[in-house]
Amino acid sequence: MYTYSEYDDAYVRRRVAEFSQQIGRRIDGSLTEDEFKPLRLMNGLYLQLHAYMLRVAIPYGTLDSAKMDQLAYIAEKWDKGYGHFTTRQNIQYNWPKLPDVPAILEALADVGMHAIQTSGNTIRNVTADHFAGAAADEIEDPRPVAELLRQWSTDHPEFQFMPRKFKIAITGSPNDRAVTKAHDIGLRMVRNEAGEPGFEVLVGGGLGRTPMIGQVINPFLPKADLLPYCEAIVSVWNTLGRRDNKYKARIKITVAENGMDTFRALVEERFAEIRPEFTGVDQEILAAIEKEFAAPAFRNAPAEAYDAAYGADPVFRSWADTNLAEHRIDGYAIVTISLKAHGQTPGDATADQMRVMADLARRYGHDELRISHEQNVILPHVHKSDLPVIHAELLRAGLATANVGLISDIIACPGMDYCALATARSIPVAEQIATRFDELKLEHEIGEIKIKISGCINACGHHHVGHIGILGLDRAGVENYQITLGGDGTETAAVGERTGPGFAYDEIVPAIETIIRTYLKERESAEERFLDCYRRVGINPFKLALYGEDAKGRARAA
Amino acid sequence: MARAFTPKVVTANDLIEGDVIYLTEQDQWTRQHTEAELIEDEAHAQLRLLFANGQQAKVVGAYLADAKAGPDGPEPVHFREAFRAKGPSNYAHGKQETRA
Known part of the structure; x- marks a missing residue:
């Protein structure tokens, strides 16, 4: 695992000192909130519904025990004894007090962690396959490259004030567990005809209000070209991306508006320009990083x-x-x-x-x-x-729940229980679905299924790529939940299709039960997964079950 | 004829703790929605919001939220304000702790 160099440590501590002084000036009244807000966001500090929220980066989701112990210590000393792990592999503390934030950041720096670039219009925490370095289907551990991207993107002077945030995901396996197709840049390790590892580069994926599946901009990029190529992509978007309308600012819109061919040509042009500037220092750094990610000394013992x-x-x-x-x-x-x-x-x-x-x-x-x-x-x-x-x-420890990949293994964003942007609650919906199917003892019979819940259109809960997606909205002052079916976040990525009108808070769990009962009736065998069954029979049987005969006409017309 | 004015409270977050707070008639900030000043006049609402925005060293993000009169004092109208007034639903944290 990567350990901070003296340079990293000095940089992070300098930022802690700087932000601590900024907090001090906010508290003593020298800074107004308008002045302070961009400064706190650069350091991962949000003001949410009931309290401040500190989002701490866990680069490519990798931790050791010392870091995890420190996260526990922070939760106990300055928060309410727990932390919330997020869909960007980060951890969020929901209750820090403003004057305590410098001490929290200092404690993070002690174990080589920080909250820099977990917010704002910058390159966010690079996410990776959580089975990296261990998966049986992997070409190479992608984390050294993820670490190289982290070092390159952290405080990159050109990329601090971009049109919008920017998210990169990376996987070393053909089975995509990192949702690469729903990222601004998705990197999938592949081999060329000579058997050398490189990357299939995807751009323009994303969820949010305009969900899009990433498109291939380069089918095989040699590893040595990765940084200049990523820099070319971000650079072209940074120039071309729309700053007039934040809903059209993400790279997915830039690619859609200009067309992939035009966008690719601009990237190639920019790449040709900057490639010579990468004289190989990046590859020397990568080689050093790779040593830090050497595989552990595995045992050979009877099982x-x-x-x-x-x-x-x-x-x-x-x-x-x-x-x-x-x-x-x-x-x-x-x-x-x-x-x-x-x-x-x-x-x-x-x-x-x-x-x-x-x-x-x-x-x-x-x-x-x-x-x-x-x-x-x-x-x-x-x-x-x-x-x-x-x-x-x-x-x-209450941690042995046997439900990974099953109906109660739900992704849910914090929703309106915590988030200032949310339009409805997510957490209680997830809790109730899990409880309901546990009561029915149907979980194992249903088999593999992914339910993902977002409490607003920004889609932190990845609802678009859930086999069943749930989106909580505010409809005329009442919580209302839209359902999408058939979403997929893997290498066969797809955006889910809406079933129809949404459901009230007390109707959403019965609606999910209706969908599941329809699946159990429609599936050809216990081996046919929900997603496969949905792909075979389409949305109509589910619409009919949800909306009754009224839906028939609409289902036929659809 | 002008549309009837929906009564309001001035609400914000506390600078230090981040907790949800409300402006009282006595120019104080309270953690309880029921102790807020229920403002029934639009011009007065704007004046109270100006006052709140002048308290930069104490509060963050002051705004006017719809409210209605209740037996114990003003009550929230929209569910978002009801959650702000109560606290999260998954743990008895925030205001639910301090009240207990």
């Missing part, structure tokens, strides 16, 4: 303890079936720790739970943890013989 527990303990077996993924090394597994206990807030972990996860990583997980965009925590490298002990400790 009988795992087989015995799997055979004897049905609770362990159920958890192993849902929460483990295939590791590239024999005898190892990737553990997903669900932060989606039924009826609880998706993505929240208490300080005690954070410490349990940190401790497990330290003792059994080569000291590595990941945050997934699906708001869970991953132990990427666990020997199978250690799984029964890990499961027992997770059970004690």
Whole structure:
């Protein structure tokens, strides 16, 4: 894992000192809110519905136990004993007080973390496949490149005042777990005919009010060209992107308005101009970073303890079936720790739970943890013989929910319980859906399904790419929830289609149940996933079930 | 004829804690919606908002929110204001803690 150089440490501490003074000047009245707001946003500090919110970057979702322990310490000392993990693999503290923020940032700097560029019209935290370095299907660990992008984009003088925010995601696997097609730039590692690894570069994806799937701007970019090529893309957009209308400012609109061919030609032109300036220093830095991401010393040991527990303990077996993924090394597994206990807030972990996860990583997980965009925590490298002990400790900490990839493993944004932008609540809807299907004992029968909930059109909850997406809106002063079906955030990405009119707060859970019962009736076999069934039968059976005979005419006409 | 004026309260967030606050008739800031001044006149509402905006060292983002009279004092009209007045629904945090 990357550790801060002296340069990184000095830079972060300089920013802490600078922002601490700015907070001091705000509190003593020397700065007005209008003057202070852009300064606090540059440092990840929002003012939300009930309190300030500090968004801390977790670069490409990678942590070690010392960082996780420090996040727990901060939650306990300056917040209310918990933190909220987000769809950008970050953590948010919902209750910091303004005078405490300098101390929090100092505590973060002590473990090589910060909140810089987690807001504002800058390049945000680069997200990556949460199974990076561990996945069986991976070409290469994409995190060294993600770290290079982080260093390049942090405080990049050209990219501090862009038309809008800018998000980059990267994966080293053909199975896309990083939603790369819904990002401003998506990077998918591929091999060329000579077998060399490089990147398929996508641009212009995004969710929000105008959801779009990213398009390929370059089918194979050699690794050595990555920084100048990304710089060319951001640079062209920074010049061309619309600053007159924030709803048309993102690169997806720039690409759509100018056409991919024109946009690509401009990028190629800019790339040709700046490529010679990249004299290879970036590749030297990358080589040094790659050394820091060397694979851990994997063990070769018998896994009988795992087989015995799997055979004897049905609770362990159920958890192993849902929460483990295939590791590239024999005898190892990737553990997903669900932060989606039924009826609880998706993505929240208490300080005690954070410490349990940190401790497990330290003792059994080569000291590595990941945050997934699906708001869970991953132990990427666990020997199978250690799984029964890990499961027992997770059970004690309330962290052994066996539901990864199932109906209660819901992404939900903070919604109107916290967010100043929200138009409706998300968290209680997620809690109620999870509780309902747990009561029905249908979760495992339903199988793989992704429900994603956003509390406003900005789509932090990724609802457009949920198999079932839920969007909370304010309709004439009442919460109203629109449903979309058939969204997909993987390599076969698709934007979901709206079923029709929305549902009131007390109607949305029954509506989801109707959709699920329709799926169970329509599917050809238990093996046919919700998404596959939806793709086969289309939206009409679901519309009919939701809206009754009234929908028939509309369904036919559609 | 001009449209009837919907009564208002002046609300903002506290600079230090970020908590939701309301302006009282006595020019003080309270954490309780029911203790807010219910403003029934548009011109007076603008004056009160001006006063609030002059309190930069105490408050952030003052604005006028629709409200109505209730048995214990002003009550919010829109659900967003109701959530602001109450606190989050997933934990008894914020105002729900201080009240308990």
